[in-house]
Structure formats: structure tokens, C-alpha cells
Amino acid sequence: QKEVEQNSGPLSVPEGAIASLNCTYSDRGSQSFFWYRQYSGKSPELIMFIYSNGDKEDGRFTAQLNKASQYVSLLIRDSQPSDSATYLCAVKAVAGGTSYGKLTFGQGTILTVHP
Amino acid sequence: DGGITQSPKYLFRKEGQNVTLSCEQNLNHDAMYWYRQDPGQGLRLIYYSQIVNDFQKGDIAEGYSVSREKKESFPLTVTSAQKNPTAFYLCASSIAANTGELFFGEGSRLTVL
Numbered sequence: 001q002k003e004v005e006q007n008s009g010p011l012s013v014p015e016g017a018i019a020s021l022n023c024t025y026s027d028r029g030s031q032s033f034f035w036y037r038q039y040s041g042k043s044p045e046l047i048m049f050i051y052s053n054g055d056k057e058d059g060r061f062t063a064q065l066n067k068a069s070q071y072v073s074l075l076i077r078d079s080q081p082s083d084s085a086t087y088l089c090a091v092k093a094v095a096g097g098t099s100y101g102k103l104t105f106g107q108g109t110i111l112t113v114h115p
Numbered sequence: 116d117g118g119i120t121q122s123p124k125y126l127f128r129k130e131g132q133n134v135t136l137s138c139e140q141n142l143n144h145d146a147m148y149w150y151r152q153d154p155g156q157g158l159r160l161i162y163y164s165q166i167v168n169d170f171q172k173g174d175i176a177e178g179y180s181v182s183r184e185k186k187e188s189f190p191l192t193v194t195s196a197q198k199n200p201t202a203f204y205l206c207a208s209s210i211a212a213n214t215g216e217l218f219f220g221e222g223s224r225l226t227v228l
Contacts, residue, residue: 008155034215043205043219044158088157092215103215105150105157 003027004091006106013113019076021109023089026070031101033065033072034090038108044088048074079113086110117142121206121220128193128200128227136191136223138206146212147189150205151175152222158205164189165212193225201227 005024013019021035032051036044050056050063050072062075072091076083086108093101119140128134140147146165150158160173164183178197183189189208193200203224207217 004157032215036217043222044217045219046216049216090215101213102160103217105159107155107157 002106003104004089004106006087006089006109008107008109010110010112013079013111015079015081015113015115017079017113019079019083019111019113021074021076021087021089021111022071023073023091023106024071025089025091025104027091027093027104028067028070029094030067030070030091031094032092033063034092034103035061035063035072035074036088036090036105038086038088040085076111079111081113081115084111084113119206119208119218119220121204121223123223124221126223126225128225130227131195133192133194134225136193136204136206136225138189138191138220139187140189140206140208140218140220141187142208142218143186144208144210144218145186146209146214147183148207148209148217149173149179149181149189149191150207152203152205161191161204163212200225 035048037047038044048063050065056063060077064073088108089106092103122137148163149161162181164170167186180192205222206220
């Protein structure tokens with residue numbers, strides 16, 4: 001089982017619709033969760049992070065975390081063609097003392113928003 | 116403008132050659148990282164450094180080496196021992212190693228001929 005798993009897609013949604021991207025993780029001790037967006041040929045950029053169970057909203061983006069079920073999702077409302085990209089889920093393990101809490105990335109979900 | 120600069124953007128290498136990828140940051144971040152990305156795969160950690168003069172192996176360190184002599188700089192050498200070096204290499208930094216909020220450079224695409 002992969003440590004962080006995403007449906008690779010592609011996920012295709014019409015402009016104006018809600019895009020729902022999902023991610024599951026295996027380490028129950030994970031403490032923080034991140035969504036990165038990566039345009040084709042470019043480097044990833046952080047768009048959302050969430051640390052507590054529940055929803056966190058930022059503009060058109062909502063991150064949802066359910067630690068009991070070990071999943072995190074990203075909703076994009078009013079999707080635009082400019083949202084077309086690969087979305088990477090990343091999960092950070094607990095750091096013990098001075099040790100590094102590993103950040104593990106999923107393989108990414110390709111999102112296409114068509115006009 | 117603060118950021119991370121990677122060079123070169125594109126690099127071609129013959130088999131058996133070592134190459135060094137440069138990564139410089141002016142964000143005053145303590146932690147720096149090197150990731151490798153292959154098509155259809157997520158980012159895999161090669162090496163990371165939490166502080167100057169210290170670095171640790173990540174998940175796929177074999178065939179790679181790094182140094183961290185200055186806070187701003189974290190060069191990666193891809194040695195001839197790396198069996199499949201063709202990939203997109205990403206350097207990143209963060210304020211500290213205990214955060215997952217990474218800032219990435221533009222990447223270096225290495226092709227072995």
C-alpha cells in the first residue's frame with residue numbers, strides 16, 4: 001500500500017463546476033496535510049494546508065480533513081480553465097525531538113477544466 | 116525578490132559523467148531539500164538539510180551527493196553510480212524542517228544520452 005494515495009485521473013470537469021480531489025494516507029500518526037498545484041512543466045506551489053479535522057476555506061478552495069478515516073480532500077468551487085493542473089497531496093509525519101518529520105507526496109491527480 | 120534559483124534548467128549528460136545541479140535561495144530558510152520527479156510519480160526525497168553543515172539521506176539517495184557549506188546553497192551532484200538519472204529535479208526550502216510548507220525552485224531537467 002502506498003503511503004499517500006491519489007487517483008491519478010485525469011479528472012475532467014466543466015467550467016463553473018466543483019472539482020473534488022481526494023487523497024488517503026496510511027500513517028495514522030500524520031499531523032499536517034498539504035495541497036500543491038503543479039502546472040505542466042513547472043514546479044509545485046503550495047495552495048492549501050490543514051492541520052485539524054474539519055474544513056478550511058480559502059477563496060474558491062476548501063480543504064477537508066478526516067483523521068479517523070485517514071483522508072484529506074480538496075474542493076475547487078467555480079472551476080476555471082486556469083485551474084487545470086496536477087494537484088499533489090502531501091502528508092507530514094510527526095517529528096520526534098530533533099528528527100525530521102518526513103513529508104510524503106502522492107502521485108498527483110491531473111485536473112482538466114474544459115470551457 | 117526572494118526565491119529559489121536552480122541552474123541549469125536543462126542539462127544533457129553522457130553516461131558515466133557526474134553533473135552538479137545548483138540551488139540557491141535568498142529566503143533565509145534553514146531547511147533545504149532535493150526531490151526527484153518522474154512521469155506519473157510523486158516527488159521523491161533525495162537529500163535534505165535542516166541546517167548549515169548538516170544533511171541527511173532521503174528515500175532515494177543512492178548515486179547522489181550534496182553539500183551545505185552555506186545557508187543559501189545546496190548543490191546536488193548526480194554521480195555515474197545513479198543508474199537511471201533522467202528526471203526532473205526540484206530543489207525546495209522551508210523556514211524550518213518541521214514544516215511542510217515548501218517553496219520550490221523552477222526545476223532542472225536532466226537527460227542522459
